[in-house]
Amino acid sequence: MTEQAMTEQTSRQVAVITGAGSGIGAALCARAAERGMTVVAADIDPERLEAMAAPLTAAGAEVLTAAVDVTDADAVDRLAGTVYDRFGHVSLLVNNAGVESLGRLWQISPAEWRRAMAVNVDGIFHGVRSFVPRMGADPRPSRVVNTTSVGGIGTLAGMGLYGVGKHAAQQLTETLYLECAADFPQVAVSVFCPAHVRSRIFDDVPQKAYNTEAAAHWQGQLREKGMDAAEAARIFFDRIDAGRFWILTHPHVFERIAGGRARLLAERLRPDGEPDR
Numbered sequence: 001m002t003e004q005a006m007t008e009q010t011s012r013q014v015a016v017i018t019g020a021g022s023g024i025g026a027a028l029c030a031r032a033a034e035r036g037m038t039v040v041a042a043d044i045d046p047e048r049l050e051a052m053a054a055p056l057t058a059a060g061a062e063v064l065t066a067a068v069d070v071t072d073a074d075a076v077d078r079l080a081g082t083v084y085d086r087f088g089h090v091s092l093l094v095n096n097a098g099v100e101s102l103g104r105l106w107q108i109s110p111a112e113w114r115r116a117m118a119v120n121v122d123g124i125f126h127g128v129r130s131f132v133p134r135m136g137a138d139p140r141p142s143r144v145v146n147t148t149s150v151g152g153i154g155t156l157a158g159m160g161l162y163g164v165g166k167h168a169a170q171q172l173t174e175t176l177y178l179e180c181a182a183d184f185p186q187v188a189v190s191v192f193c194p195a196h197v198r199s200r201i202f203d204d205v206p207q208k209a210y211n212t213e214a215a216a217h218w219q220g221q222l223r224e225k226g227m228d229a230a231e232a233a234r235i236f237f238d239r240i241d242a243g244r245f246w247i248l249t250h251p252h253v254f255e256r257i258a259g260g261r262a263r264l265l266a267e268r269l270r271p272d273g274e275p276d277r
């Protein structure tokens with residue numbers, strides 16, 4: 001290997017993105033590849049991964065695909081080990097894999113509860129525990145971004161399981177920010193909080209038996225009003241280039257929901273926003 005190639009090899013930025021086979025994760029991979037980053041794309045679905053990666057690889061990008069279930073702590077740890085053995089560095093980790101779940105709280109089976117919490121909360125935790133100590137041991141700057149949702153700011157009837165997981169993910173990310181600032185100042189932390197982005201997230205909701213209507217409603221909302229995932233990825237990289245904590249696809253939607261929540265807590269309103277009298 002020439003000296004220049006070695007420099008190139010060591011200086012090349014590496015992005016690890018979970019939930020990379022579809023929607024937002026796929027768009028983040030495309031954008032990262034466009035920026036010349038080496039992309040490690042992880043998803044539970046190998047077919048989605050290959051379909052996503054093929055055009056990027058054909059265009060000359062370096063994209064490694066890894067069929068990884070983020071709910072499996074050991075699998076995520078093996079991924080981190082493989083990435084560090086091969087590249088010795090991760091510049092950007094995006095814990096993005098997530099699943100939707102619809103239904104009244106009492107309609108949700110224990111198995112469905114575990115499924116969604118395992119992806120939306122445990123999945124991020126597994127990424128943090130396997131990658132952050134390695135990123136912290138590396139003096140080079142890096143960044144962890146966790147994908148949450150405006151569902152992690154407000155409260156919506158019929159989306160309780162998703163909301164509980166996303167509120168947890170938001171809290172986890174804020175804690176991670178404080179802990180990295182204290183122990184690993186070279187590891188920056190951001191939260192990616194999308195609102196409506198076109199993806200297949202509602203197509204993958206499993207409980208369609210009693211949620212057909214709700215799933216169809218939300219699918220329609222995303223199709224009609226959803227932002228293109230490529231635009232969400234553009235915003236994502238603009239914000240991390242600017243070194244920001246908050247990455248929002250729809251700041252106005254976020255402000256409305258966050259404002260409502262702040263009022264609910266500060267004025268001790270009822271969950272329906274009415275005075276508690």
Ligand SMILES: NC(=O)c1ccc[n+]([C@@H]2O[C@H](COP(=O)([O-])OP(=O)(O)OC[C@H]3O[C@@H](n4cnc5c(N)ncnc54)[C@H](O)[C@@H]3O)[C@@H](O)[C@H]2O)c1
Pocket residue numbers: 018019020021022023024025042043044045048068069070071096097098099100119123147148149150151193194195196197198199200201202204222
């Ligand atoms: N689309 C939106 O409007 C929206 C809004 C707010 C938040 N989000 C969040 O954005 C993230 C990406 O969602 P999306 O909308 O692109 O959905 P998507 O369904 O299109 O993509 C999610 C990907 O995650 C993968 N995945 C699911 N379970 C996994 C697991 N256990 N391990 C690894 N991969 C797994 C799926 O195979 C899929 O490829 C999620 O965290 C979601 O909650 C999306």
